[in-house]
Amino acid sequence: MGSLTLSTIRKSYSAVEVLKGIDLEVADGEFVVFVGPSGCGKSTLLRIIAGLDDATSGEVLIDGVSVDAVPSAKRGIAMVFQSYALYPHLKVRDNMGLGLKQAGAKAEDIRARVSEASAMLSLDDYLDRRPAELSGGQRQRVAIGRAIVRHPKLFLFDEPLSNLDAALRVNTRLEIARLHRELKATMIYVTHDQVEAMTLADKIVVLNKGRVEQIGSPMDLYNHPANLFVAGFIGSPKMNFIEADRLGRKDAATIGVRPEHITVDFESGEWKGKVLHAEHLGADTILYLDTERAGFISVRLFGEQRYDADDIVYATPDPARIYAFDGDGAVIGGPAAAPAPKADVQS
Ligand code: ADP
Ligand code: MG
DSSP states (O other): OOOEEEEEEEEEETTEEEEEEEEEEEOTTOEEEEEOSTTSSHHHHHHHHHTSSOOSEEEEEETTEEOTTSOGGGSOEEEEOSSOOOOTTSOHHHHHHHHHHHTTOOHHHHHHHHHHHHHHTTOGGGTTSOGGGSOHHHHHHHHHHHHHTTOOSEEEEESTTTTSOHHHHHHHHHHHHHHHHHHOOEEEEEESOHHHHHHHOSEEEEEETTEEEEEEOHHHHHHSOSBHHHHHHSSSSOOEEEEGGGGTOSSOSEEEEOGGGEEEESSOOSEEEEEEEEEEOSSEEEEEEEETTTEEEEEEEESOOOOOTTOEEEEEEOGGGOEEEOTTSBEEESTTSSOOOHHHHHO
16 A cells, blocks of 8 residues: 555765665555754655655665656655645645646546545635635645645655744644544655654654664654664753763763753752753743753753752752763663664664
8 A cells, every 4th residue: 555665775966975775664554754953864865765866776665566667756655845836826726636637637536636635634715715825834734735635655745844833833743643644644754853753753763864873663762762863862952961981980981861850959969060041931941050970961840940040959860761872872771771673673
């Protein structure tokens, strides 16, 4: 129906290798998110899956069949971009149906599919408007509708929410999650935003500089990061990294502890320090501390807290939530003492 296999995909632009051998299995119906910093190769990989770009080497298989010789339009995929790429002179219904029309579908079939998609996306009242008469969120829904009407085997999304304001991003994110449940379609979604990745994905692929750092479920990556990069990328505020030497530990190079796994007290605790800054967010309080032993750390406390700048406090990490990394950044201790080897996670 819509499974995908990537086999050692490499891509070079002249002398620069931007994808350095990507292997991945996506099961039918899975929601997979590619996440990583800007420039790590996410869009390039998506374009290779879509057939908009050729890999330098390696193979793309859809439902077990190599599509290297299959042109983009025949791969059974639909892509949604950050820029909505709608035709300004066409009404919403015609923007949504254009791909089907170009493929030679009958007018009544196009009408049926457009109304099915428009009902799913609450666009019924907008079908006769042109893109200029829509908000950004509505335009992005039209772009998603245009993908849905094609009944693709694979949906590919490239940072579809980046142009929306924060509230709309959350709404549209929920809508995409609901669509995935309703359509039971295979979706591959690219973002640089780890929150989007964590909230949408069945499986996250963390990319960095053209390589896969780790593949796993959101909670796998949060609880069992394989290395410093993933530990620092997933979670906000990010994990504190402390030189192991400072803490008198000879068994590791770096110690990691998440801000939410540290408690603070006025009277006693492990790391004495001063509050440099306190962010009172209502639901959370974030403290930035300068501690004698552990250096600069951030702490995330639940709810409203009375700590403020210049307070002297004691911070104590939860011993069950401390990670240790070796000089190469690999996890060697902590809750992830035995992270699953990459090859196992992928299969
Ligand atoms: P991402 O989507 O993760 O931000 P991209 O896949 O767009 O990253 O780009 C990955 C790398 O490949 C970047 O360093 C980018 O500059 C480079 N790149 C992308 N497209 C081209 C191109 N057509 N020619 C040369 N370099 C490119
Ligand atoms: Mg990109």
